[in-house]
Amino acid sequence: MKKIVELLSLMLMISILSFADMGNAKELNLQGEKYYKNGNYEKAENYFFEAFLADRHFTQAASNLGLLYMKEKNFDKAIYWSEEAWIFEKKYGNNKVIIANSLYNKARALEEKGLYILAYNTYEEAYKYKNNESYTKAMKRLNEKIGIKKQNENKAKDINFIGEKQYHNGNYKSAIETYLEALTYDESNGLIWSNLALAYLRDDNFYGSQFASIIAIITTNDNTIKGNSYYNLAKMYEESGMDIDAYLNYTYANETNSKEVYKKSIKRMEEKLGM
Numbered sequence: 568m569k570k571i572v573e574l575l576s577l578m579l580m581i582s583i584l585s586f587a588d589m590g591n592a593k594e595l596n597l598q599g600e601k602y603y604k605n606g607n608y609e610k611a612e613n614y615f616f617e618a619f620l621a622d623r624h625f626t627q628a629a630s631n632l633g634l635l636y637m638k639e640k641n642f643d644k645a646i647y648w649s650e651e652a653w654i655f656e657k658k659y660g661n662n663k664v665i666i667a668n669s670l671y672n673k674a675r676a677l678e679e680k681g682l683y684i685l686a687y688n689t690y691e692e693a694y695k696y697k698n699n700e701s702y703t704k705a706m707k708r709l710n711e712k713i714g715i716k717k718q719n720e721n722k723a724k725d726i727n728f729i730g731e732k733q734y735h736n737g738n739y740k741s742a743i744e745t746y747l748e749a750l751t752y753d754e755s756n757g758l759i760w761s762n763l764a765l766a767y768l769r770d771d772n773f774y775g776s777q778f779a780s781i782i783a784i785i786t787t788n789d790n791t792i793k794g795n796s797y798y799n800l801a802k803m804y805e806e807s808g809m810d811i812d813a814y815l816n817y818t819y820a821n822e823t824n825s826k827e828v829y830k831k832s833i834k835r836m837e838e839k840l841g842m
Contacts, residue, residue, distance in 0.1 A: 687710070743772075764783055781796075
């Protein structure tokens, strides 16, 4: 299988890092913050990764990765790690500052990518956790960009249906174009993003598939779609030799929507990692 471009190759370092002791997470994160403040983003990135691997429930490290990637204008990775941070913090710690900051970083990245409705909704969610003038200004700015026009959800569903037919007939490039057209009418439809991810994967566009999978996870409230998207990410990582990433995403898939195939995949990765 071809190497996953840019985003996956930049994250390859994860697969060669060993799990650190749980107690080291805060210390590693502090070292990363020092390098970040000094502008040494490469070393900061390494320390934040190590802190996350030491304890993936230590969400400050994931939040810092999101912030770092925003600084580097790597918006896809900023979205991914900010999403990791706020979801796990909400589940395990409920620190409102970390949740709000992570949501804000994710919203900024979404806005930079032109996903204005998703960005607005994310700023709005951040505001629930932290009353911040920056959030209200951002929502006002996005209202001006979006205007009062609402996306036609029924139109998006009709176009998506055409894309599904093209996909099942093996016309993956046509399906991709159709799904992208559907998203112009409803960019917050997680099913369409999930369909787009599968079409990209069939068309050997792994970078596109990963981004679409991440957005599917962000936009959907359907645990089946969310679990499948985590599972697809995990398979891409495993086939690229990124075993730790694969293990984490198989775990996320099972936590979201438990299935026997997810459990078997987790067991397989644990054996490969010697856990």
